[in-house]
Amino acid sequence: MAKRKIKKAVLAYSGGLDTSIILKWLQDEYECEVVTFTADLGQGEEVEPARQKALDMGIKPENIFILDLREEFVKDFVFPMFRANAIYEGEYLLGTSIARPLISKKQIEIAQQTGADAVSHGATGKGNDQVRFELGYLGLNPDIAVIAPWREWDLNSREKLLSYAKEHGIEISKKHMDENGNPKASPYSMDANLLHISYEGLHLENPAAEPEDDMWLWTNSPEEAPDEAEYITITYKKGDPIAINGEAMSPATLLKTLNDYGNKHGIGRIDIVENRYVGMKARGCYETPGGTIMLKAHRAIESITLDREEAHLKDELMPKYAKLIYNGYWWSPERKMMQAAIDATQETVNGEVKLKLYKGNVIVVGRNSDESLYSEAHSTFEEDEVYNQADAEGFIRLNALRFIIEGKKQPERIASLIKNNEE
Numbered sequence: 001m002a003k004r005k006i007k008k009a010v011l012a013y014s015g016g017l018d019t020s021i022i023l024k025w026l027q028d029e030y031e032c033e034v035v036t037f038t039a040d041l042g043q044g045e046e047v048e049p050a051r052q053k054a055l056d057m058g059i060k061p062e063n064i065f066i067l068d069l070r071e072e073f074v075k076d077f078v079f080p081m082f083r084a085n086a087i088y089e090g091e092y093l094l095g096t097s098i099a100r101p102l103i104s105k106k107q108i109e110i111a112q113q114t115g116a117d118a119v120s121h122g123a124t125g126k127g128n129d130q131v132r133f134e135l136g137y138l139g140l141n142p143d144i145a146v147i148a149p150w151r152e153w154d155l156n157s158r159e160k161l162l163s164y165a166k167e168h169g170i171e172i173s174k175k176h177m178d179e180n181g182n183p184k185a186s187p188y189s190m191d192a193n194l195l196h197i198s199y200e201g202l203h204l205e206n207p208a209a210e211p212e213d214d215m216w217l218w219t220n221s222p223e224e225a226p227d228e229a230e231y232i233t234i235t236y237k238k239g240d241p242i243a244i245n246g247e248a249m250s251p252a253t254l255l256k257t258l259n260d261y262g263n264k265h266g267i268g269r270i271d272i273v274e275n276r277y278v279g280m281k282a283r284g285c286y287e288t289p290g291g292t293i294m295l296k297a298h299r300a301i302e303s304i305t306l307d308r309e310e311a312h313l314k315d316e317l318m319p320k321y322a323k324l325i326y327n328g329y330w331w332s333p334e335r336k337m338m339q340a341a342i343d344a345t346q347e348t349v350n351g352e353v354k355l356k357l358y359k360g361n362v363i364v365v366g367r368n369s370d371e372s373l374y375s376e377a378h379s380t381f382e383e384d385e386v387y388n389q390a391d392a393e394g395f396i397r398l399n400a401l402r403f404i405i406e407g408k409k410q411p412e413r414i415a416s417l418i419k420n421n422e423e
Helices: 017-029 049-056 070-083 097-114 129-140 158-167 251-264 289-305 308-327 333-348 391-399 401-409 411-422
Strands: 008-012 033-040 064-068 118-120 145-147 189-192 197-200 230-237 240-244 269-275 281-287 351-358 361-368
Touching: 008 017, 008 097, 017 033, 017 158, 033 049, 033 097, 049 064, 064 097, 070 097, 070 240, 070 251, 070 289, 070 333, 097 118, 097 129, 097 308, 129 145, 230 251, 230 289, 240 251, 240 289, 251 289, 251 351, 289 308, 289 351, 289 361, 308 333, 391 401, 401 411
Parallel strands: 008 033, 008 118, 033 064, 118 145
Antiparallel strands: 189 197, 197 281, 230 240, 230 351, 269 281, 351 361
């Protein structure tokens, strides 16, 4: 019996086993009409087969939505995040996190379009994605009902899911069965989009175990990457990359091209233990080839176009900004406030960055901008006519004035500092 009366629910639907089971479960448990939404975020798999799978499960043609969101994903979500140089806990480039607010937004839009009173997702009750999806739903429509099957049903094992699928005639992919037709351990839990691919579970649940070589699906290993370095130039306009090697590209095409370079040269693999918002630590491996290149290049062009204090303040804001995205607060007032401040710094972030790609490394070898703040006349170690080195004495003494006063007023404190240091 349904726990509450739902008329129509919009399901984030991949066409895979789990979301197909959820689709049937919604029909049976809530006795509601189901609308399926499948997003093409550049995950590298065909999304159109989800249409036939939905039709086979009784979904009306007008209730099947398959949307190509690649350009919107990169332009309106990935690029703004990279303007902030966002990175979570020093390593994670937030590839899964940044996709969730777009999916949430489209589900709410489709719910409004179809008159649905609920939305549903396939995230488990242990992970971050349930939080990200639902904060997005409720931030954009506070009246929407949310159905999270993994927090409600008792299908809490792979065997139970496969048994449910068999019982209800749901197609089971061969990858979920052994040669005798029996359930087998599922592949790594993976999430892919144009920015990254992630791996969790199985062998990786032991944080001391090295990832298996055949786990990585995108990148060459650095050992097998080309022995010859490759040079590329990225052009920036207002903080966003717009061209590679002088060729203008759309946002999605540009990121795809950088992925190709990164995959070739073994760039963007990480293996981390991260702190999930729900409380536990989790080990994950990620491939973010194009994003790793973009982060390095963006910081390089900022290094010559941003004022010192502007750049330093951005770096202080970044961990907070990254944490907001990781925890699912993309649609929050504070993230939008921080985004406005970050974007204001990007007006002069224009120019070119030259990079050398070699065996897992992204090496900045040049940067150039018509709005560069770098002054060779001031920075040179040779003779110059613009900087009076004698001025530095007054600058230093003024900055040391509080130390000088303290040393004269409290000499015993200075003596104790020296003594403690010697000990």
